[in-house]
Amino acid sequence: MRLLELEGISKAYGSHRVLDNISLSLHSGQTIALLGSSGSGKSTLLRMVNGLVVPDTGRVIFRGQDLKSSDLSAFRREIGYVIQDGGLFPHLTIEENLTLLAQDLGWGSSNLLERVLDLVRLTRLPAECLNRYPHQLSGGQRQRASIARALFLSPPLLLLDEPLGALDPPVRRQLQDELKELFTRLQCGVILVTHDMAEAAHFAEQIYVLEGGKLVDQGSFPELVRQGSLCFQTMLSSYRCLPC
Numbered sequence: 001m002r003l004l005e006l007e008g009i010s011k012a013y014g015s016h017r018v019l020d021n022i023s024l025s026l027h028s029g030q031t032i033a034l035l036g037s038s039g040s041g042k043s044t045l046l047r048m049v050n051g052l053v054v055p056d057t058g059r060v061i062f063r064g065q066d067l068k069s070s071d072l073s074a075f076r077r078e079i080g081y082v083i084q085d086g087g088l089f090p091h092l093t094i095e096e097n098l099t100l101l102a103q104d105l106g107w108g109s110s111n112l113l114e115r116v117l118d119l120v121r122l123t124r125l126p127a128e129c130l131n132r133y134p135h136q137l138s139g140g141q142r143q144r145a146s147i148a149r150a151l152f153l154s155p156p157l158l159l160l161d162e163p164l165g166a167l168d169p170p171v172r173r174q175l176q177d178e179l180k181e182l183f184t185r186l187q188c189g190v191i192l193v194t195h196d197m198a199e200a201a202h203f204a205e206q207i208y209v210l211e212g213g214k215l216v217d218q219g220s221f222p223e224l225v226r227q228g229s230l231c232f233q234t235m236l237s238s239y240r241c242l243p244c
Helices: 042-049 072-076 094-104 109-123 127-131 139-151 169-186 197-203 221-227 230-238
Strands: 002-013 016-027 031-035 057-062 079-082 157-161 189-194 206-211 214-219
Touching: 002 042, 002 189, 016 042, 016 057, 016 189, 016 214, 031 042, 031 197, 042 157, 042 189, 072 079, 079 139, 094 109, 094 127, 094 139, 109 127, 109 139, 109 169, 139 169, 169 197, 189 197, 206 221, 214 221
Parallel strands: 031 189, 031 206, 079 157, 157 189
Antiparallel strands: 002 016, 002 057, 206 214
């Protein structure tokens, strides 16, 4: 089932064109990666999927419905969103962060507790973290909590914007493996933004390579290697830690 479609998306700020005629699609249960250097437009494209940025031209279609005609509040409840630093509210405990939106929607206390415990197990977040504040957690624990919050309403679509970029390499590798297993289990659609080629290859069935706001390459990692485009080969040659 096609979960998301972007059709001819363009965006400019003044004379600077951030995105130029981007089209892609995502199916339920599929993980795709937006790969590119800083300023390539990948984070802007992700925010456009979440309705945070409005395209100048083109359409964002989610489950067959044009985003322009959607109730944005209801639309965003169907999307989990994780940014690099986690985005947790510093004045709330981890449990309060996890349950904030569900409480606003009127969930009962027993349902909240059941979902919190489910997500603690699912994301392998230590239960003792629930009563702590974000600054009292390690980087890996904060990202587990952020992912748990994004999954709280069981969204069919998960957006990840450099979610592991600030973590130390050993923690990052562990979370990469756990997240890939989690995505397979949940069968939600996932869009991952990264500038890390190994991370894109590890997670994604399809990789979309952006450069200067343009979509310059797409395919699986082996396909991109075989195609040998100049842009991808330049990225490949400058990357020192290729996946096995």
